[in-house]
Amino acid sequence: MTVRVDDSPQRLRRRPIRGTGGRTAALFLTPFFLVFLVAMIAPVIYAIGLSLFAERRSGLGFGGAEKVFVGLGNYADVLASETFVAGFGRLALYCVLYVPTLLCVALALALLLDAAVAKARRLFQVLLFLPHAVPGVIAALIWAYLYTPGVSPIVSALASGGIQVDFLSVHLVLPSMVNVAVWEWAGYNVIILFTALQAVPREVLEAARVDGAGEIRAALAIKAPLIGPALGVALLFTIIGSLQLFTEPKILSTATTAVTSTWVPNMWAYDAAFNRNNLPQAAAASIVLALLAGALSWVVSHLTSKGGTR
Amino acid sequence: MSATVAASPRTTDGAAVVRPPTPAGRHRTRRPRRRLGATLGTNGILVVGAAYMVLPLLWLVFATTKDASTLYGASVFTPGGSFVANLQRLLAEDGGIFLRWLGNSILYAGAGALVAAFISLLAGYAFDKLAFRGKSALYSTVLVGVLIPNTATVIPLYLLAASVGLTNTMWAVLIPAFCNPFSVYLARVFSSGYLPDAVLEAARVDGAGPVRSFLSVGLPMLVPGFVTIALFQFVAIWNNFMLPLIMLQDRSLFPTSVGIFLWQSQVQQNPEYSPLVIAGSFLSIVPLVVAFVLLQRFWRAGLAAGSVK
Known part of the structure; x- marks a missing residue:
């Protein structure tokens, strides 16, 4: 770390803490950047290095594997793999279904909670937030049981109404997974948006009401645009979160064969590392995912911060 | 958001105090029924x-x-x-391994949250209150860290840990838990919100050095921020599944999430595992639900701070 004192006179006059600067900053920042280096930067660099090599076994399989430099060969293999590309397709479809659903549900509930006629706001907030206290593994497990015919009250209720649904079938398992994630994260985002709504100046709403706008009109045309920045943050973290998809499909794969071992890119990388024992390919897949996810969230964060400063 | 819109003259006479406001006269007659419906x-x-x-x-x-x-x-x-019978079976299964898993979860999440919150607070405080060269570049690095999904670094972490022989130890789960760039971001928001520059200036005038003024003035005022960050980190570690699943093979090191998954993956062959999975799930969310209900003030503060850009 090369943090140095900035001792130009003007700078010192403006800053509240004088005579501190570099050495103190180094002291305060070193612990974080040390773990940051060990837990994020070094692994990624190591994985990039590893992804450039391949293990080749000599002719008859005698002797150990030897490492051969293959350049971007692993990346080419990963991107050419049908299962990897199919997994990315599923991940994209999941994001397209999940992100708008989650934000619409969260925004609608937050606006209702902020409506003048809403009762028992604190109680509703706690109840809506409760699923966030449930670990992802357990949320997925609960819903896996709630999707399983014979155990599920939902399936049997629908069946007694003459509707036969298999939530764990090849076609429905992806929307079923979206439902698990919405259940986990809707309340969390409701609270973020509701907090932002509480900060909307009341005079603005007064003015709208005097001008004849009803509650619903005021909510959609005035409140929602005013909490744009909070919506942007919610959107960004929802996208980053959805790209992590691993826990829910991994758990549901214990309940249905519709979820294969390479169902999403994270599972593909896991399968490459631990079932196919191809660590270089697993590394390459992880790097591809990290790059795409980082690029996507960077684009979204720039778009939303531009929208927010209008 | 600094939308300071001038209130129209008609509403300035005390209407802001009452919410909902008295409607204009012509609405009064049809209001009750509409209000009931709404x-x-x-x-x-x-x-x-x-x-x-x-x-x-x-x-x-x-x-x-x-x-x-x-x-x-x-x-x-x-x-x-069968409530009692289920819990008894849960606690007796495999030599009482579930309690061990619960203990591991508490250790990983507790130690991880305390350490992560403290080092994030130090860094957030430095980014907010100290002047040093390279500040914006370093802070950008932190923000890049926020943007990379956690799971994308899990396999690289495993590869690195394997190369130094750290897999299948608790350090493989703990060290990554110490690092959360988003906590640094939160800490910076808390530091600028809870800790007025004037207070630190006063401490400096009284002759306190930078470290002293952080420990005796800054830290006490940042305790609510510390609790909030630690709470969120605790939940994040408790919920983490992919990292311990990949890092640990020895089942006596598992946290509850991986342990319950191990049982669940045997349900297909043996439905008798179902009650174990369900009772284990139940027992492992009780502490979190209680913590969330009791610590409402802190998660509200965290979510409010997190939505500030």
């Missing part, structure tokens, strides 16, 4: 939303009282008689 509609939808959140948890509570045969078939929201 009240029922709004609260009705909120009740449906709350039911969607709560019913699956309620199902889990009732399922914990049933044995493997009544779980399949019997009516859902009637309690069975």
Whole structure:
């Protein structure tokens, strides 16, 4: 770390803490950047290095594997793999279904909670937030049981109404997974948006009401645009979160064969590392995912911060 | 958001104090019925939303009282008689390994949250209050860290840990838990919100050095921020599944999430594992639900701070 004192006179006059600067900053920042280096930067660099090599076994399989430099060969293999590309397709479809659903549900509930006629706001907030206290593994497990015919009250209720649904079938398992994630994260985002709504100046709403706008009109045309920045943050973290998809499909794969071992890119990388024992390919897949996810969230964060400063 | 819109003259006479405001005269006659409809509609939808959140948890509570045969078939929201038997079996299974998993979860999440919150607070404080060269470049690095999904670094972490022989140790789970760039971001927001520059200036005038003024003035004022950051980190570590699943092979090192998954993956062959999975799930969310209800003030503060850009 090369943090140095900035001792130009003007700078010192403006800053509240004088005579501190570099050495103190180094002291305060070193612990974080040390773990940051060990837990994020070094692994990624190591994985990039590893992804450039391949293990080749000599002719008859005698002797150990030897490492051969293959350049971007692993990346080419990963991107050419049908299962990897199919997994990315599923991940994209999941994001397209999940992100708008989650934000619409969260925004609608937050606006209702902020409506003048809403009762028992604190109680509703706690109840809506409760699923966030449930670990992802357990949320997925609960819903896996709630999707399983014979155990599920939902399936049997629908069946007694003459509707036969298999939530764990090849076609429905992806929307079923979206439902698990919405259940986990809707309340969390409701609270973020509701907090932002509480900060909307009341005079603005007064003015709208005097001008004849009803509650619903005021909510959609005035409140929602005013909490744009909070919506942007919610959107960004929802996208980053959805790209992590691993826990829910991994758990549901214990309940249905519709979820294969390479169902999403994270599972593909896991399968490459631990079932196919191809660590270089697993590394390459992880790097591809990290790059795409980082690029996507960077684009979204720039778009939303531009929208927010209008 | 600094939308300081001038209130129209008609509303300035004290209307802002009353909420909802008195409607203009011509609306008064048809107001009550519309209000009743709006009240029922709004609260009705909120009740449906709350039911969607709560019913699956309620199902889990009732399922914990049933044995493997009544779980399949019997009516859902009637309690069975096996609650105590299920918990006893859970705590006895495999030599009482579930308590060990619970202990591991508490250790990983507790130690991880305390250390991560403290080092994030130090860094957030430095980014907010200290002047040093390279500040914006370093802070950008932190923000890049926020943007990379955690799971994308799990396999690289495993590869690195394997190369130094750290897999299948608790350090493989703990060290990554110490690092959360988003906590640094939160800490910076808290530092600028809770800790006025003037207070630190006063400490400096009194002759306190930078470290002293942080420890004796800054830290006490940042305690609510510390609790909030630690709470969120605790939940994040407790919920983490992919990292411990990949890092640990020795089942006595598992946290509850991986342990329960291990049992769940045997349910297909042996349905007798179902009550274990359900009772284990139930027991492992009780502490979190209690913590969330008791620490409401802190998660509200965290979510409010997190939505500031």
